[in-house]
Amino acid sequence: DAGITQSPRHKVTETGTPVTLRCHQTENHRYMYWYRQDPGHGLRLIHYSYGVKDTDKGEVSDGYSVSRSKTEDFLLTLESATSSQTSVYFCAINNRGDTEAFFGQGTRLTVV
Amino acid sequence: GENVEQHPSTLSVQEGDSAVIKCTYSDSASNYFPWYKQELGKRPQLIIDIRSNVGEKKDQRIAVTLNKTAKHFSLHITETQPEDSAVYFCAASFGNEKLTFGTGTRLTIIP
Numbered sequence: 001d002a003g004i005t006q007s008p009r010h011k012v013t014e015t016g017t018p019v020t021l022r023c024h025q026t027e028n029h030r031y032m033y034w035y036r037q038d039p040g041h042g043l044r045l046i047h048y049s050y051g052v053k054d055t056d057k058g059e060v061s062d063g064y065s066v067s068r069s070k071t072e073d074f075l076l077t078l079e080s081a082t083s084s085q086t087s088v089y090f091c092a093i094n095n096r097g098d099t100e101a102f103f104g105q106g107t108r109l110t111v112v
Numbered sequence: 113g114e115n116v117e118q119h120p121s122t123l124s125v126q127e128g129d130s131a132v133i134k135c136t137y138s139d140s141a142s143n144y145f146p147w148y149k150q151e152l153g154k155r156p157q158l159i160i161d162i163r164s165n166v167g168e169k170k171d172q173r174i175a176v177t178l179n180k181t182a183k184h185f186s187l188h189i190t191e192t193q194p195e196d197s198a199v200y201f202c203a204a205s206f207g208n209e210k211l212t213f214g215t216g217t218r219l220t221i222i223p
Contacts, residue, residue: 033211042118042201042215042216043213045212098205098209099144100161104155
């Protein structure tokens with residue numbers, strides 16, 4: 001498996017609290033992505049990064065922010081968690097958009 | 113931006129029969145079309161991919177076909193087995209543009 005790790009793997013948090021998920025890679029890949037997976041919606045892109053400090057929005061970016069201060073780390077922050085953000089979050093990496101993407105193990109987030 | 117549509121959303125086939133999943137894409141510049149398999153509780157993993165300079169690619173029981181003119185590509189699984197039961201995602205991208213995924217197909221193999 002590619003060197004990509006997500007933390008935490010599971011989290012339960014209360015509505016209104018900030019939450020940060022971490023994606024760490026050891027592959028030195030340029031691109032890093034955050035997706036959320038919900039039944040009936042497949043994998044929806046939240047934000048992605050194409051280099052240190054270079055990020056862009058995906059299709060479901062409202063309520064989320066990201067940061068990439070080092071090549072190996074990509075952080076996803078839910079500024080004020082809501083129940084609609086209960087989901088499974090996947091991080092992915094690749095070197096170019098047109099190459100294989102490797103996924104992390106996923107983080108199951110529950111907002112109560 | 114790119115839009116990828118995937119059909120059907122669910123598919124059940126008898127063990128040993130073939131399964132076909134179809135995707136269409138909107139950006140004619142897209143040139144990379146991977147397929148990912150996600151088993152229950154696990155991460156998506158690449159099973160096969162195709163580039164726009166190729167019309168078909170096979171790997172044992174799986175194959176992908178691409179029709180650039182119609183902007184659609186398909187995954188074919190022959191001689192299906194119980195371990196083929198999973199969710200399958202298609203995707204499309206161009207160069208350094210991000211991967212865009214379809215909504216997934218839940219494939220169930222009936223013993």
